[in-house]
Amino acid sequence: MSELILHHYDEAPFAEKIRLVFGIKGLAWHSVIVPSAMPKPFLMPLTGGYRRTPVLQIGADIYIDTQLIAAELERRYPQPSIFPDGNAGLGYALGSWANGPYVVTSVAIYMGATDPFAGEVQLPAHFFEDRKKMWMTQFDADQLGPKLPGYRTRLRAHTEFILMQLADGRAFLTGDKPGLADIHAMWDPWFLRRFAPEEAKALYDPYPQLAAWEARLAAVGHGSRTEMDPTRALEIARAAAPAPHDGVDPTDPLNLKAGTPVSISPADYAEVNVTGTLVATTIQTVSIHRHTADVGDVILHFPKIGYDIEPV
Ligand SMILES: N[C@@H](CCC(=O)N[C@@H](CS)C(=O)NCC(=O)O)C(=O)O
Incomplete structure (x- = not known):
């Protein structure tokens, strides 16, 4: 099997x-x-x-x-390969950024946002309570309000890494083919656009090149x-x-x-x-x-x- x-x-x-x-x-x-x-x-x-x-x-x-x-x-x-530029070590190492400080920043914004669930996602009624418990080691979801500006400003800094890679007009972060670097970096816009669309709009609207890159990545599809x-x-x-x-x-x-x-x-x-x-x-x-x-x-x-x- x-x-x-x-x-x-x-x-x-x-x-x-x-x-x-x-x-x-x-x-x-x-x-x-x-x-x-x-x-x-x-x-x-x-x-x-x-x-x-x-x-x-x-x-x-x-x-x-x-x-x-x-x-x-x-x-x-x-x-x-998911490393079209041959840089496997760098691609995997990027996971510690993507799955660590980058993701925690976006999830905190979502949990503290005024518009969580405003998107079209279908979630069970106890979803928020479930996630509060799950993220307890990273932040207290009930105390996020005053910390949101800090998270938002940090997320913009993380996002700029993507824009730096795209600045020379390339299609994907490591060249003309998609790879794990793109997949790591896509998590946050993919998540916030669906789970906290107002937050996503405020952060991402100034960067049409980001949306264009997201669309190219989405066009890769999911296999069969x-x-x-x-x-x-x-x-x-x-x-x-x-x-x-x-x-x-x-x-x-x-x-x-x-x-x-x-x-x-x-x-x-x-x-x-x-x-x-x-x-x-x-x-x-x-x-x-x-x-x-x-x-x-x-x-x-x-x-x-x-x-x-x-x-x-
Ligand atoms: N480091 C893990 C993180 C996985 C993770 O946090 N996934 C989220 C969903 S996107 C989750 O498990 N949420 C709780 C759940 O699905 O029960 C990985 O890379 O697989």
């Missing part, structure tokens, strides 16, 4: 990152829609409690976080998408065996042996401890085995950057 199954929802900007990777690579994939807020009863058996979006499933292998999902897709389907029922995804996991792996890197400074029970948790927001048995590490990744009646044996793969790994 090597079908690509993306657990996501249409309104999720992090999922849009991966949908665009599918688009660049022209891949066929299955779409399993998860709720945009907890509870997520069909996702939890696969992820052991990790609730964020998106998650990529390939058989009984579960890939967590867009950084790792993008890298895994690049490994399996190298052409067309087919809907799948969530129960089918669980069946696929149950029927599949996890892919072979190379075990624990003996030089890994983690200094943990295969078979050690470990807990892995996002280090930034939406903290949760996912527990399992350590089976493999690479320089970039850590993989744990879990077994439940719902899905049988699965291996969960996490990136090391942005996640805490502890023996339990």
Whole structure:
């Protein structure tokens, strides 16, 4: 079973990152829609409690976080590359900017904005409460008012990085083809235009070249998408065996042996401890085995950057 199954929802900007990777690579994939807020009863058996979006499933292998999902897709389907200028290290490193200070700034503006939900997005009634809890480690959503000018001025500074890249008239941030750098940078305008349109208008209207770049990126599309029922995804996991792996890197400074029970948790927001048995590490990744009646044996793969790994 090597079908690509993306657990996501249409309104999720992090999922849009991966949908665009599918688009660049022209891949066929299955779409399993998860709720945009907890509870997520069909996702939890696969992820052991990790609730964020998106998650990529390939058989009984579960890939967590867009950084790792993008890298895994690049490994399996190298052409067309998401690094059209050849700068893979820089493209991945940009993720620490995009998924860190840049994204936190935009989400704070959305949570503090006078017009959240003014766009056309469909969200459940408890969405805001759910997100308040989820972002608690980064800001107190009830106290954002006086801080908004600071967030807005910082977002303009982040946005100027995109304008600097486009200043010579190129089509995409690293040249004439789209890549991961564009995907990292697109998150915030994509999100704010949908979730806080008045904020987006105030910030982005002076820059038509930004809107033109967003339109070129959107035209890349999402590859070929087919809907799948969530129960089918669980069946696929149950029927599949996890892919072979190379075990624990003996030089890994983690200094943990295969078979050690470990807990892995996002280090930034939406903290949760996912527990399992350590089976493999690479320089970039850590993989744990879990077994439940719902899905049988699965291996969960996490990136090391942005996640805490502890023996339990
Ligand atoms: N670092 C993670 C962040 C993912 C993330 O925060 N996604 C948002 C949606 S765009 C989320 O999980 N929101 C809560 C949810 O979907 O339950 C990644 O790159 O995958």
